[in-house]
Amino acid sequence: HRTTVKSQEVSKEEVNEPVSKDAEVTRNENFSLVDGDKDALKFKYYVVVGSFTKQTNAKGLQSSLVSEGNKAIMVINEKGMYRVLISSFNDYNLAHARIREIANRFADAWVLVKK
Numbered sequence: 001h002r003t004t005v006k007s008q009e010v011s012k013e014e015v016n017e018p019v020s021k022d023a024e025v026t027r028n029e030n031f032s033l034v035d036g037d038k039d040a041l042k043f044k045y046y047v048v049v050g051s052f053t054k055q056t057n058a059k060g061l062q063s064s065l066v067s068e069g070n071k072a073i074m075v076i077n078e079k080g081m082y083r084v085l086i087s088s089f090n091d092y093n094l095a096h097a098r099i100r101e102i103a104n105r106f107a108d109a110w111v112l113v114k115k
Helices: 002-016 018-025 038-042 055-067 092-101
Strands: 026-029 031-035 045-052 073-077 082-089 110-114
Touching: 031 038, 031 055, 038 073, 038 082, 045 055, 045 092, 055 073, 055 082, 082 092, 092 110
Parallel strands: 026 110
Antiparallel strands: 031 073, 045 082, 045 110, 073 082
8 A cells, every 4th residue: 555655656746847757758869770660760759668789788678579569669879879669659648658558667768759
């Protein structure tokens, strides 16, 4: 029961500070596809569940997600960081809803906006 109360407190803190929360979890980047369905790049908003300097580490996460039935793709940004994207959307609110759905597993998930 205490766990429920604690998580409600955290939620209230997040609601009280939406500007800083959004600033933390949204970034604009140029990126290109490394591995996955190129049609996924037709969207504007992407949910990032992993960022890696090594492609092999990104590939490991992407492979796990794909084997679970996700349409995860791997991209690389201008600075050479590999991003693993679990979902793609044209609606920012849907991207944020997806982050809430996966928060237990990917607490640090954030929204990548294609420049």
